[in-house]
Amino acid sequence: MERGQKCFLIWYSELIGNASYNGVHNNQEKIPIKHIENLTGDLASPNSVLKKINSLER
Numbered sequence: 001m002e003r004g005q006k007c008f009l010i011w012y013s014e015l016i017g018n019a020s021y022n023g024v025h026n027n028q029e030k031i032p033i034k035h036i037e038n039l040t041g042d043l044a045s046p047n048s049v050l051k052k053i054n055s056l057e058r
Contacts, residue, residue: 009039
């Protein structure tokens with residue numbers, strides 16, 4: 001592993017208070033693996049989008 005090399009995602013969130021929810025995922029305690037697998041691949045960060053735009057302009 002080297003500095004700047006992609007390794008894994010870390011998502012940060014601040015959860016404050018309670019919210020009511022009565023949708024289909026009510027009382028869900030885990031994320032199904034099929035949804036986690038969809039998170040792999042390229043990230044649509046502003047920096048990666050800019051790099052793609054710049055490469056198309058060349």
